[in-house]
Amino acid sequence: MEKPRLYGACRMSASLTEDVPVETWSGKDQGDENFPVSRIVRRKWRPHVNAYYAFARNADDIADNPDLSANEKISRLDLMEAVLLGHADHGSPTASRLRDSLAETGINRAHATDLLVAFRRDAIKHRYDSWDELIDYCRYSAMPVGRYMLDLHGESRQTYPSSDALCASLQVLNHLQDCGKDLASLDRCYLPADILDANGARIADLRRSSCSLPLRQVLDDLLNRTERLNVEAAPLPGLTADRWLRVNVAIIHRLAERLAQRLRHGDPLARRVKLRGIDIALSLFQGLRAL
Structure with missing residues (x-):
């Protein structure tokens, strides 16, 4: 794993001090998220x-x-x-x-x-060499969110593995949704290089207006792996003691499954693939059954 030049809690550049606010709001809030968690x-x-x-x-x-x-x-x-x-x-x-x-x-x-x-x-870091390297990124970018929610509600650490799988799934799905935009705006590609190479795809394929056949095969490979993560996450609602958190988890799990299905049949380069009202309604209905 690459490390930045400044990589610690207290090391700040000479030009940046605690008297200078570092925060600038992008305009995004929880309404822009696929899976906002605070509402229920x-x-x-x-x-x-x-x-x-x-x-x-x-x-x-x-x-x-x-x-x-x-x-x-x-x-x-x-x-x-x-x-x-x-x-x-x-x-x-x-x-x-x-x-x-x-x-x-x-x-x-x-x-x-x-x-x-x-x-x-x-x-x-703008490129990832392998699935394992991408999952290691999810270990820091996504899994802490699930663990925070579980700890806040006093849940057992036995919930961690299935929560980690669900959070990794959500992160990868988001990367697939935004694969073209991430490259165009940030020169970032989260699609693992070894999976691109195995399917004869190139990072340049992400600059097209629609998916090439090799890139489609890459997305399907990653969706297969993501669906396996969703299977690993399936026990989480049953392991969650707090009833409202259990419902939240069940809904998010169903939304993850439905977004994977949308990405399976949609082209994220042609248009952003996202959840629809019917996905949300069905996931809410199925999630409420976890009460």
Whole structure:
């Protein structure tokens, strides 16, 4: 794994101090997400979920900001971590808010600092060699979100493996949705090089207006792997004790399955493949059966 030049909680560039806010809102919120999670969790947990989401959203916006150099991105992410860990007092309001939330709930700070590992990686790494390398990215970019939600609700760590599978599935599905856009706007390709090579596809195929046959084979290969992750995730609702979180998990699992089906039959280069109203309605109905 590549490491950035600045890779620690307290190392900040000379030009960036805690007196300079590092946060700029991209305009995205939970309504832009495939799987917003705060809307059906218990009211008492919503402020904490929103604090975690705001922290993650800001870090993601920094990593995707085309006007910042890699070192500038990493410096801003380092300052966020410094504020989160209490090594700096100012400069990142979302980190300050999450620091207070984590202190109140007793949740492991690693569920937040792990996200920053992924966003630092996004600042410097634009290609992935293998499926294992992509899953390692998901270990930091997606799996901490599920673990945070489980810990917030007091769930057993026995839920972690199936939660990790579900979160990895959601991350890969998002990469498949945005594969053309990520390359065009960020010069980022999450499709593993070994799978591209095995199918005779090239990264340049992502610049087309529709999928080539080799690229379609790559997407189908990745969807096969993602569907196996969804199978691994299937036990999660039954392992989840909190009834509202159980419903949330069941709905998200069904949405992941339906989005995989949409991507199986859609072309993400021709138009963004996304969930439709019928997918959401059916997933809600099936999820509520988990009550």
